[in-house]
Amino acid sequence: MIVGVPKEIKVREYRVGMTPGGVKKLVDRGHKVLVETKAGIGSGLSDDEYHAAGAEIVKDIQTIYGRADMVVKVKEPIEPEYDLIRENQIIYTYLHLAADETLTHKLLERKCIAIAYETIQLPDGSLPLLKPMSEVAGRMATQVGANTLEKENGGKGLLLGGVPGVRQGRVVVLGGGVVGLNATKMAVGLGAQVSVLDVNLSTLNYLDDIFHGRVQTVYSDSESIRRYVAEADLLIGAVLIAGAKAPNLVNREMLRSMEDGSVLVDVAVDQGGCIETTKPTTHDDPTFVVDGVVHYCVANMPGAVAHTSTFALTNTTIAYAAMLADLGAEAAARKDRALALGFNAYKGKITCLAVAEAFSLECSDLGQLLGK
Numbered sequence: 001m002i003v004g005v006p007k008e009i010k011v012r013e014y015r016v017g018m019t020p021g022g023v024k025k026l027v028d029r030g031h032k033v034l035v036e037t038k039a040g041i042g043s044g045l046s047d048d049e050y051h052a053a054g055a056e057i058v059k060d061i062q063t064i065y066g067r068a069d070m071v072v073k074v075k076e077p078i079e080p081e082y083d084l085i086r087e088n089q090i091i092y093t094y095l096h097l098a099a100d101e102t103l104t105h106k107l108l109e110r111k112c113i114a115i116a117y118e119t120i121q122l123p124d125g126s127l128p129l130l131k132p133m134s135e136v137a138g139r140m141a142t143q144v145g146a147n148t149l150e151k152e153n154g155g156k157g158l159l160l161g162g163v164p165g166v167r168q169g170r171v172v173v174l175g176g177g178v179v180g181l182n183a184t185k186m187a188v189g190l191g192a193q194v195s196v197l198d199v200n201l202s203t204l205n206y207l208d209d210i211f212h213g214r215v216q217t218v219y220s221d222s223e224s225i226r227r228y229v230a231e232a233d234l235l236i237g238a239v240l241i242a243g244a245k246a247p248n249l250v251n252r253e254m255l256r257s258m259e260d261g262s263v264l265v266d267v268a269v270d271q272g273g274c275i276e277t278t279k280p281t282t283h284d285d286p287t288f289v290v291d292g293v294v295h296y297c298v299a300n301m302p303g304a305v306a307h308t309s310t311f312a313l314t315n316t317t318i319a320y321a322a323m324l325a326d327l328g329a330e331a332a333a334r335k336d337r338a339l340a341l342g343f344n345a346y347k348g349k350i351t352c353l354a355v356a357e358a359f360s361l362e363c364s365d366l367g368q369l370l371g372k
């Protein structure tokens, strides 16, 4: 199969769909990989590295879409890419179609095979291709929170780890899933005093076990949230209810109970946020202040650490990319149920229920389309 890796053209997107290691894996299996020149530059990866891994470097995005059987990306295709997509071409990337009606119709019109990273789902319900970005965002949440607590950045001028004789910072993490666990690891590493609130007792058990009592685990309800939020120097929003808007757990009154110069990082902002005053911000202008509390609510946090994110992403996407390249889309979907769930559109038909429901479209059964 010919696999194409274009340079991302969405504004301020520095990640790329494949590392040189990923290229080598496909080339070693007998596939041809085209990489657009400078595709990896934002992630610190040069054309020479891709070439050494066996890629053919091509000069423009038209050549990638024109020659590739499968295009591997990070972000959803945007307007200049729409008409480059060819019939039967596999588009393998984050798509978030339920939030983008125009793109949904375009992909149907182009009769491509659109496979979304975010809906590939393992039998236990987990979303393996979302996990690496949650790991990155969770770790970043503590890092940007610590930084924002500095006086120059609007914070109260507090060092999270304290020093001997001076109290540590109090970090409160709402939600102990992937983001929450990673934020907690970093906060513990910095020497902060950390509390994690979750409604899932197994999650609290797990956190209690792995942190050997170093972290306070708390069952999450409105009273415990009220109590812990009031004391937080750094509050991290990391809740998720799969497929739903994030629940609003911290209201304005609770926010007012926080000290001036405290910081909140609402990582769940991409699902609407779990704090009443959250609104999405960008890396250009990441923070704003409400009631004396500095809010950091960037919806695409991993974009800021493109090098790490590109590697973390390829580590998880490459196995499915290899399966698609080896077997073709149809046989790969028949073989792997998790991958089949990633098929959002197949040759002009919607095959993902959530996307169909979002725009009142008909949902076709992929199994039937493939003649199972």
Ligand SMILES: NC(=O)c1ccc[n+]([C@@H]2O[C@H](COP(=O)([O-])OP(=O)(O)OC[C@H]3O[C@@H](n4cnc5c(N)ncnc54)[C@H](O)[C@@H]3O)[C@@H](O)[C@H]2O)c1
Binding pocket: 131, 133, 134, 135, 137, 174, 175, 176, 177, 178, 179, 180, 197, 198, 199, 200, 203, 220, 238, 239, 240, 241, 246, 247, 249, 266, 267, 268, 269, 270, 271, 298, 299, 300, 301, 302
């Ligand atoms: N801003 C970004 O750049 C970025 C990047 C990656 C992920 N995210 C977002 O971060 C959020 C968390 O993702 P995740 O991968 O950690 O999800 P996850 O499913 O692993 O964890 C979510 C946790 O929230 C808990 N939870 C649910 N309701 C709760 C409540 N009322 N109180 C306390 N905890 C509750 C769940 O039990 C679960 O443990 C998601 O909205 C995700 O989209 C944002």
